[in-house]
Amino acid sequence: MPQLNPADFAPQLIWLAIIFIGLYFLLSRVALPRIGEVIEERRDRIQRDLDEAERLKTETEKAIASYEQALAEARGRAHNIAQETREKLSAEVARERTDVDKNIAEQTAAAEERIAIAKSAALLQVNEIAVETTETIVNELIGATTTGDEVAAAVSRASANT
């Protein structure tokens, strides 16, 4: 094998050392910093963009949430207003009805009073008429003259009996 020829070892090792060290310095001083820089910059940029997107997303979510909240609030307020109006209306209706009821009751009471007066007046008249009629009838029938007081007592007894 030509690889095992010791005479060839020295030049290969020497040139390997020279070239490897040269390559090391070329790469570590020139090439790698450039690549690393670009990669870092890109990573930063991507990170920034991602963060921005994330931020916008959360903002949009917040906006939607607040919109929905506002919507819900508005709905609630509308509901409240309707409720209040209904209550006010029904209260008014109730008050009016009680007014009317009172009115009617008063009028009814007055009418009843009038009727009672009329009735008692009528009843008095009926008694007088009955006494007179009884007096007349008795006078006519028996020809006797009765006093008004006797007749009246009798009538009231009779009317009490009936």
Place this chain on the structure above:
Amino acid sequence: MASTEHGGEQSGGSMPDPMHQFEIDRIIPINFFGLDASFTNSSKWMLIALLVVAGFLILSMRGRSLVPTRAQSVAELAYEFIANMVRDNVGTEGMKYFPFVFTLFMFILACNMLGMVPYSFTVTSHIIVTFGLAAVVFIGVTVIGFIRHGVGFLKFFVPSGVPAPMLALLVPIELISYLTRPVSLSVRLFANMMAGHTMLKVFGGFVVALGFLGGWAPLAFMVAFTGLEVLVAFLQAYVFAVLTCIYLNDAMHMHH
């Protein structure tokens, strides 16, 4: 692949030497204080790997745009791949060794992949190269362990909760296990790359030997095998880098 390059027609259709592709050719002989530091074909392909890796990574990032071009996204992919590997295996404090692991991975990957190009030379198919890389990792990891834990790093070789007589047996075992690391690291890469290329060479020889009529079957096999070799080239670079990370983690956090 590169079967016809070297001596395909030697001695009447006999098989070309599948090992010939691993020969070292001295392109520019250099003597550096008595050391042979010749610029060889191996050095040439290492240099090409360096130019390809550094050139690609630097040129692709020229735009530095936030929306990457195709080349830039490949560079970034490689960066992220190794960065995740280091972070997963070593943790965040291991990130200071990230440039080293990245260089290691890219160098091995480039050498392996360039080895798949016809007429090229596979640097990592030489045990001395892979062993050099593994030795750097091994020595570096050991030094890091001693720096972080001082002499306490020697506890790494002493299993806890074991009676003393057993330790006489267990400490050498742990030591051998630890010393196996660079060997297995280098041998794995070397063996995989060499075996694959030898295989391709041998089957390339079959294609030539069997000629136009019978050469189709080995050719089809070669196509499939080349695909597999590309996968292996990537996988071996990956395994090398992962093991480097795991050894780093062992040295930094010291738990079995």
Place this chain on the structure above:
Amino acid sequence: MTKSAGDKGKRPGELSSEDRTHLKRRLSGLGERLGKVRSRDRPASDENQRGRGIGYALRMSLDMVLAVVVGGAIGWFLDRWLGTAPVLLLLFGVLGVAAGFLNVARTYREMAAEAREASKGHTAKSVPFDDDED
């Protein structure tokens, strides 16, 4: 936002309930997508798992064999140094076998822990093993 063609009694700026549910659905869709994008940064573990598994497989066999080789090599060098012909080679070869099994056991424990971690939450209906296969 209002897509009202039919309902005329609506004031401008008012949302119907279906509009709102539509909006909400779009928002939750957006939230899902955002979550998905955020979680995409986590590495997809399944493919990763397989790749690491192959890495483990490539490690274990060679680790086991090379521990023996390394042990043998140490023994061989010590033998040469101390002149105790095959004793240390054999001793360190045996220790190498033990080290190889130690390597494999350690890797296996690591791997099994990882597999347990990965298979957490994987509970699909199993098919009983009743029919013959050959």
Place this chain on the structure above:
Amino acid sequence: MEAEAAKLIGAGLASIALVGAGIGIGTIFGNYLSGALRNPSAAQGQFANLLLGFALAEATGLFGLVVAFIILFAF
């Protein structure tokens, strides 16, 4: 040159160990697949065991290969 030939033959014989490794690996993966197709939910949990079996089977073949290399290069 006879020692050289014997070395090559020996190395070739040592490589026969790979036959066993191949059979073992095939058996392991075949059985794992048939088991995994019947009970896919358990497959994930047994992946580690599959790899262990694979590694042990391959290690046997690698031992043979190491012996072949030792015969070729160490003697």
